[in-house]
Amino acid sequence: MKKQKISDAVIHRLPRYYRYLDDLYNKGVVRISSHSLGEKMDITASQIRQDLSCFGEFGQQGYGYNVAELRAEIGHILGIDNDHKLIIIGAGHLGHALLQNFDFAKVGFHLDSAFDVSSTLIGDEINGVTVRSMDELDDYVAQHHPNVAVLTVPQHVAQPLADRLVALGIRGFWNFTNVEISVPEDVYSEDIHFVDTLLTLSYHISRTPQE
Amino acid sequence: MKKQKISDAVIHRLPRYYRYLDDLYNKGVVRISSHSLGEKMDITASQIRQDLSCFGEFGQQGYGYNVAELRAEIGHILGIDNDHKLIIIGAGHLGHALLQNFDFAKVGFHLDSAFDVSSTLIGDEINGVTVRSMDELDDYVAQHHPNVAVLTVPQHVAQPLADRLVALGIRGFWNFTNVEISVPEDVYSEDIHFVDTLLTLSYHISRTPQE
Structure with a gap:
């Protein structure tokens, strides 16, 4: 996947995304909309879409995010598999x-x-x-x-x-x-x-x- | 002293200012220029001047900041005396x-x-x-x-x-x-x-x- 340069502000928020996605993953949640994730994290859906667009094509209109996939990708960016x-x-x-x-x-x-x-x-x-x-x-x-x-x-x-x-x-x-x-x-x-x-x-x- | 509304970004930096000023105070330093403080804290002198201008008239051209005074004022804003x-x-x-x-x-x-x-x-x-x-x-x-x-x-x-x-x-x-x-x-x-x-x-x- 091609990645653009990620801003410091987004990097700063990544661990929190990871924490929430990890929690959802462990609860067996398969997918989540930016709206629902935003409600949980107390940020706007558009902020989430904008942040996550830095890492590639994740969300799909009408489907939302695949939790396991997004968790793995953010974990990878954070170097968890290093x-x-x-x-x-x-x-x-x-x-x-x-x-x-x-x-x-x-x-x-x-x-x-x-x-x-x-x-x-x-x-x-x-x-x-x-x-x-x-x-x-x-x-x-x-x-x-x-x-x-x-x-x-x-x-x-x-x-x-x-x-x-x-x-x-x-x-x-x-x-x-x-x-x-x-x-x-x-x-x-x-x-x-x-x-x-x-x-x-x-x-x-x-x-x-x-x- | 009259205070204007302080932004979240400045509030976020206040504890670090306090930590450095407290350290200088305990070392007996009486005054410090925004330039020297900036060097210690690895931020620009103009950032410091801008941040501290929120709390009133502290620095004086050619004198710098009075360490005890600025430490006390930032401590007060942080509620240390509460x-x-x-x-x-x-x-x-x-x-x-x-x-x-x-x-x-x-x-x-x-x-x-x-x-x-x-x-x-x-x-x-x-x-x-x-x-x-x-x-x-x-x-x-x-x-x-x-x-x-x-x-x-x-x-x-x-x-x-x-x-x-x-x-x-x-x-x-x-x-x-x-x-x-x-x-x-x-x-x-x-x-x-x-x-x-x-x-x-x-x-x-x-x-x-x-x-």
Whole structure:
């Protein structure tokens, strides 16, 4: 299928499309109209048609979208079938929570190791994943070639750790440290800013219903 | 100070401004030019000047911004001084991680209680906060009037729990359940979509450096 250049705004919305289509797919829904999908997602049908037209000819007048097909195509665009290998750096409370609860495989990430500096955590097995010593990191990465690292470490080690991981060949960061890290142009960091989201919440509840 | 209507795009950027200004403030920086702030934040000086002009007359030609003043004003707009009271529902791994590591007070939220259904967690004290039984929730909210709830519970209980909390008077949700919850118009939910951010990361690393 021929694809045109996809805008940042559309890329930003793709994961949400995928999430909704995945849910419909798992519920056994075969097709859905842009109107129904729009109602679920609280966006207009025309916005959906415009966004999805970037990926090719999906919807059919009077039929709607084939859920399995569209889900697979959006998943493909998102790189879900690229078999990313991921490691978690920092097996404290947050790292532990991700290891325990987050379904990495569902979004195409293979997780097989976590690392920590704490001797009380090293050797633990959490949800089938072994926590290794940071001393083993270089050898492990050289052997297993993970391409993504989750950073659940204290803020002050975020940047030196990122530098070390980039040098080892890591190309993507899922960064929970609440500080922005500097990475080379061909490396990407997705930052989870807990503080920003809580401040946004504060903004909104400080206004409604008075304003 | 007179304020004009602030656009969604600007609101979206405010927490990041606040984060940078707070960092500068804590480092003792007294003033900063839009040029220097822009370099730090990787945005243009003119974008900054345009954004900040929404809040009044801050920058001065040849002087720049007064860091403390601008930080306080943006904090005020974000509602940091509104003394939000927050409860955490779900003291499992993620709730525990937030209780242990997240500095709620720094962004103007007062946290004094967490709730769970698990008898192994009820009665625990985490970072000075007691985990209570969900059976105590109604009485607690009636007495202490928290206005924000953090949802760190399993997906299938997210919506019924949100309905219950809205009925009790909760006006804001910090929602970590990875499902979107329906709330009345005068209630606001800020959703942390771990899945979406990881898919965005997948998108970007699936492309660079080939494309």
